Amino acid sequence: MSGIQVFKSIVLSIVAAVAIPSILSQVTATEIELNAVVLGVTFVIVLAATLVSSLGGPSAGAVQAGKAAPRADQQxxxxxxxxxxxxxxxxxxxxxxxxxxxxxxxxxxxxxxxxxxxxxxxxxxxxxxxxxxxxxxxxxxxxxxxxxxxxxxxx
CATH class of the missing domain: 2.40.50.140 (Nucleic acid-binding proteins)
Known part of the structure; x- marks a missing residue:
């Protein structure tokens, strides 16, 4: 994974850490307080998911004709x-x-x-x-x- 990909994952995680609790609050009509714990947990979960998916899953844009691209270690x-x-x-x-x-x-x-x-x-x-x-x-x-x-x- 390149430095640019890591940077993109971090930025995506920051945006998601703010957006996910806000969206959940509106969808469920429940008040979710945006405190450091909620933002931190959401950030870590999203960052881990993006890093893991970039290591083992099909890359973005690599799915063609309904078939997933091979993983980097198999390619x-x-x-x-x-x-x-x-x-x-x-x-x-x-x-x-x-x-x-x-x-x-x-x-x-x-x-x-x-x-x-x-x-x-x-x-x-x-x-x-x-x-x-x-x-x-x-x-x-x-x-x-x-x-x-x-x-x-x-x-």
Whole structure:
């Protein structure tokens, strides 16, 4: 979990610590006093829930076609971009057919480059998602331009 994700979890927990007791008071028509204990307990519960869910559950926006994405420890698919000083090109995944194991990346100049799953960094089943930002090298093969050493850019 990155520092930004932890920060977002803390902010969400603070907002929820104030909002949840207020909403419960109105819904149940019961007076819930907003004191340090109520705010603290609510904050800790929400923070724990967000941290636990980020470690083991599907990530936000990762649920596609009614199926949950694999957990980070099961995924092993694509290594995220680790180096900012990278001489590889950056582009956007135009489409990727998971069952066939290939797709296309659009270069910054608009050209499309073929990408095969074997050329994606990572272990196990490797795939890309439409719209992902990726870094890659381009190789001229017998059939045209092909992406190699492909990795997802963290965003």
């Amino acid at each position: 092993g698919d694509v290594d995220d971009e680790e180096s900012e000083d990278d001489s590889r090109e950056q582009g956007t995944v135009k489409w990727f057919n998971v069952s066939k194991g290939f797709g296309f990346i659009t270069r910054s100049n608009g050209d499309d480059v073929f990408v095969h799953f074997r050329n994606i960094r990572g272990r196990g089943h490797r795939s890309l998602t439409e719209g992902q930002q990726v870094r890659f090298n381009v190789h001229q093969s017998e059939k045209g331009l092909q992406a190699e050493d492909v990795s997802v850019v963290r965003g």
